[in-house]
Amino acid sequence: MAESMRSSRGPSLTPQLWERFLGGERRACAQVITKVENDPDAVPEIRDRLSGRLGRAIRIGITGPPGVGKSTLTSALARGLADGGNRVGIVAVDPSSPFTGGAFMGDRIRMDALVGDDRVFMRSLASRAGQGGLAPSTAGVADVLEAFGMDRILIETVGVGQAELDVMACADIVVLVLQPSTGDAIQSLKSGIIEAADVVVVNKADLPGVEMLLQSLRFAFSLGAGRPGTNATPILATSAQASEGIGELVAELESQASDLVDSGRHREMRRARLENEIRRAIQTHLWASLERAVGASAKIRRHAEELTLSGGSPYPFIRRACAATQVCQTKEEAWQ
């Protein structure tokens, strides 16, 4: 861990860059985000600097299948939240398409229309996630936006697979966006993302089939789909392009945000995420330390191959390896 803590690409943040960031210069914010996105080794140092400026913003995940109009909805939502007095950050996470190309170009241009709005800061993350994976990078970028002064951070992902679920783990509120079409609902149910949804939005509500989708969703929720322990996941209909239903969605999100803060759940979610972050970092360190000490993965694989052929028990090896391997602490006070 000690090694990986040092950036391999020179100083992460010059004092000048940090001053400009604190001064609210948007270009400096973009530069810090680039660091976070491209240089995982720089993250710990940047995280140190951001400390003391985090804990207040509400992070809103926006997810759903491609083509349902998430980008347009995100733009409309950002404007609605800004009109309510918020500074709004947007992180658009697209694991499949790079920012500059493909079918989403049109969406991106619509979102870029917001960039002239000083109350909104938009950043698109490209697919080539750093060694830390997409999710940690997204959380890090959200941290930068929050430290830059954003009150609400919208995190938009494309798709409904495991990667999107991981990204959504860093959101305080998750909005699942669907459009009238059975396939969307089935895919969402399948991926388990409906269990993570705090609000379901049926977008493009002017298309035919909206009533059938609303009914299917209510049926699924009545059967126990949705967040465990709740049975009142709100289902809203919007038409982002026509700006219909956006006010209601903003009101719902702001109401959930107040509840999260007032009930202490916002702080509790932050604590749990922090605890996971620390545990994962230490587990990663332990395994890396074991790899350095004995080349564990290769040896485990070799033993598994041999045992598969011989039909032997794995426990002689497990016992031997565990008995000879322990965690040593060099400084008692380090864990205090």
Next chain:
Amino acid sequence: MAESMRSSRGPSLTPQLWERFLGGERRACAQVITKVENDPDAVPEIRDRLSGRLGRAIRIGITGPPGVGKSTLTSALARGLADGGNRVGIVAVDPSSPFTGGAFMGDRIRMDALVGDDRVFMRSLASRAGQGGLAPSTAGVADVLEAFGMDRILIETVGVGQAELDVMACADIVVLVLQPSTGDAIQSLKSGIIEAADVVVVNKADLPGVEMLLQSLRFAFSLGAGRPGTNATPILATSAQASEGIGELVAELESQASDLVDSGRHREMRRARLENEIRRAIQTHLWASLERAVGASAKIRRHAEELTLSGGSPYPFIRRACAATQVCQTKEEAWQ
């Protein structure tokens, strides 16, 4: 780990018990299973004894929502497989209802009708899973049945949640059982278990609505539900009570079993499971060793609580803790 390797409940297997087990005495098999189920500490020793007798049997998971007739189907399937020349073990895993009570009593009695059949050995696992959890215990019981000489092991679970998915991870072939009803299909899609299914069975095919369910399933599969990379998950209709469609299901399972063995995938799955088992055991040992050395979990939790209040960075603690913590190997040769 060294400590937990020793049984806290006396010798796990007496030489007498082991002799009776090897001699094919059914009561001895039941006693060894009880050890595995109730005393996780005894598992390593038992696993050692079973070694050399494993690797040949095919494990078939049977899962689906409650009430679709899985137990009756399992009984019919066991008889069908036995008629084909197999010795058949059954592990019925029911996290919600104990063996002796509740609404499933009728099913259990039907299954018990098989116990007179020397070619079939049935064991029901109660809900109170040992400290190792339900899934490891199930895999361990399947090991005992395989070492006892069973060629096919049917693992029946009730429900379609994460627990069932974990249990199904130890199966070579997974059968998802549904009955004509939209709710079942939605729940299965939601839980992700349809992605683990190698065969989908629509049971109670004499009920109305079977054609609609078959159509919905084909539609879902055409949208990419089902095992990634395949688009030909077979969908069969059965009526276990009337013994209809059982022959086709047996033929499909035996065909998949042959393919698994011939293609080397059966061995490859066993290797991957063994590798995971070893890695998890060593990771558990490492974390336990860290707990003993520094009381890691409590300290991480305390730091996360403080940082949530202070808004500080977790990295000073992560850096300090990692720098002072490493894996020490006492015997070079232990990992060879």
